[in-house]
Amino acid sequence: xxxxxxxxxxxxxxxxxxxxxxxxxxxxxxxxxxxxxxxxxxxxxxxxxxxxxxxxxxxxxxxxxxxxxxxxxxxxxxxxxxxxxxxxxxxxxxx
Amino acid sequence: xxxxxxxxxxxxxxxxxxxxxxxxxxxxxxxxxxxxxxxxxxxxxxxxxxxxxxxxxxxxxxxxxxxxxxxxxxxxxxxxxxxxxxxxxxxxxxxxxxxxxxxxxxxxxxxxxxxxxxxxxxxxxxxxxxxxxxxxxxxxxxxxxxxxxxxxxxxxxxxxxxxxxxxxxxxxxxxxxxxxxxxxxxxxxxxxxxxxxxxxxxxxxxxxxxxxxxxxxxxxxxxxxxxxxxxxxxxxxxxxxxxxxxxxxxxxxxxxxxxxxxxxxxxxxxxxxxxxxxxxxxxxxxxxxxxxxxxxxxxxxxxxxxxxxxxxxxxxxxxxxxxxxxxxxxxxxxxxxxxxxxxxxxxxxxxxxxxxxxxxxxxxxxxxxxxxxxxxxxxxxxxxxxxxxxxxxx
Numbered sequence: 001x002x003x004x005x006x007x008x009x010x011x012x013x014x015x016x017x018x019x020x021x022x023x024x025x026x027x028x029x030x031x032x033x034x035x036x037x038x039x040x041x042x043x044x045x046x047x048x049x050x051x052x053x054x055x056x057x058x059x060x061x062x063x064x065x066x067x068x069x070x071x072x073x074x075x076x077x078x079x080x081x082x083x084x085x086x087x088x089x090x091x092x093x094x095x
Numbered sequence: 096x097x098x099x100x101x102x103x104x105x106x107x108x109x110x111x112x113x114x115x116x117x118x119x120x121x122x123x124x125x126x127x128x129x130x131x132x133x134x135x136x137x138x139x140x141x142x143x144x145x146x147x148x149x150x151x152x153x154x155x156x157x158x159x160x161x162x163x164x165x166x167x168x169x170x171x172x173x174x175x176x177x178x179x180x181x182x183x184x185x186x187x188x189x190x191x192x193x194x195x196x197x198x199x200x201x202x203x204x205x206x207x208x209x210x211x212x213x214x215x216x217x218x219x220x221x222x223x224x225x226x227x228x229x230x231x232x233x234x235x236x237x238x239x240x241x242x243x244x245x246x247x248x249x250x251x252x253x254x255x256x257x258x259x260x261x262x263x264x265x266x267x268x269x270x271x272x273x274x275x276x277x278x279x280x281x282x283x284x285x286x287x288x289x290x291x292x293x294x295x296x297x298x299x300x301x302x303x304x305x306x307x308x309x310x311x312x313x314x315x316x317x318x319x320x321x322x323x324x325x326x327x328x329x330x331x332x333x334x335x336x337x338x339x340x341x342x343x344x345x346x347x348x349x350x351x352x353x354x355x356x357x358x359x360x361x362x363x364x365x366x367x368x369x370x371x372x373x374x375x376x377x378x379x380x381x382x383x384x385x386x387x388x389x390x391x392x393x394x395x396x397x398x399x400x401x402x403x404x405x406x407x408x409x410x411x412x413x414x415x416x417x418x419x420x421x422x423x424x425x426x427x428x429x430x431x432x433x434x435x436x437x438x439x440x441x442x443x444x445x446x447x448x449x450x451x452x453x454x455x456x457x458x459x460x461x462x463x464x465x466x467x468x469x470x471x472x473x474x475x476x477x478x479x480x481x482x483x484x485x486x487x488x489x
Binding site: 021022024026027029030033034036039040041043058059060065070072073074077078079080081083084085086 | 261265276388405
């Protein structure tokens with residue numbers, strides 16, 4: 001069976017999105033929390049435009065409700081050690 | 096396929112038996128409990144999406160280790176409900192009882208926990224004191240060298256807050272509750288000390304009963320009926336890491352540093368830390384929080400230094416002067432009910448408070464005890480007759 005992926009970080013398909021919309025999750029924030037789309041390492045950088053397009057096509061909405069979910073810091077995943085200022089000690093630690 | 100939002104959120108009704116203001120666990124919980132008992136026409140109004148307030152932003156912790164009688168009882172009864180709610184609502188809420196671990200860094204701190212453990216045991220919460228060696232068994236990731244001991248309750252746990260919202264929403268709608276998102280309450284009309292009408296951004300609803308479940312906005316809503324709440328809003332930040340294999344059973348919380356963190360069912364570390372804040376409804380993120388959390392976490396669990404942070408956000412604590420909720424009715428005002436001021440513990444306490452409020456609204460005997468309701472009445476701040484809950488973060 002052919003599958004079209006919307007969110008490649010968390011493996012959410014287009015079908016998952018359609019089903020969630022049918023179930024009543026019809027705004028971008030609820031859709032994100034219900035499917036997990038946009039919560040992986042890219043934080044929506046890949047899937048957000050697709051999600052918004054599907055919502056715009058499928059759900060009849062006011063223009064003011066056609067928004068993205070809130071973008072959160074950090075822009076790129078960063079380790080606790082790097083933020084805390086811990087020096088590199090083992091393999092895998094960031095500078 | 097074209098689906099309308101209006102298919103679910105139909106036109107507002109002209110009248111209702113009760114209008115619930117706030118679509119978080121507090122409001123939707125009450126809606127569900129009332130509908131379950133066949134209460135008349137119930138309307139829930141949420142100004143944003145369901146769970147947009149504190150519920151959808153919280154860490155999902157469920158703790159019974161408190162040092163005031165009422166909080167212990169409420170949390171204990173809520174745990175019973177968290178167990179049965181998924182079956183009842185036919186909705187998974189990811190409730191997991193991994194316990195809550197509270198490390199103590201000094202003999203004095205441990206002594207406080209010994210005292211609270213005695214109180215908790217008195218009310219049938221089976222918390223206990225662990226040695227650092229026993230802590231290592233419960234949470235191997237922690238560096239226990241600075242611990243004197245810890246308080247631990249194995250039946251505490253976590254759940255996924257938005258899932259409880261959806262479960263309540265789905266089950267309530269099935270029972271005929273009308274719930275509207277993106278609908279803001281602008282005013283509440285009251286005449287001769289009784290509520291008569293709610294004015295919203297989408298029209299007016301005649302009603303003789305209003306339930307204020309507006310969380311951080313509860314003060315604003317209370318003002319509409321001339322009730323002055325002593326609550327104040329405080330930002331509380333939180334973050335989530337990348338997903339990891341299961342390695343941490345309990346929620347870890349320290350009242351010394353104000354940090355708390357647990358591993359979610361998806362494997363992420365979810366946690367926050369109390370920071371000095373000015374009152375106000377602010378939900379922006381700060382680097383100061385990120386740095387402080389990372390610093391304390393790496394000290395407590397050095398192995399986690401290589402784990403990457405995915406995102407951070409903030410929610411609002413609706414704080415009361417004694418860090419305990421304000422529930423029940425308001426003297427001299429007919430048809431006005433409220434459950435607010437959860438002070439950062441709304442998600443964990445709300446299931447039983449929802450049940451209790453449904454009993455109060457239906458004029459029934461409160462099954463967990465009238466004394467609990469009386470102790471948490473708004474009046475306590477006028478008389479000064481209250482006990483402060485001190486086992487709080489932030």
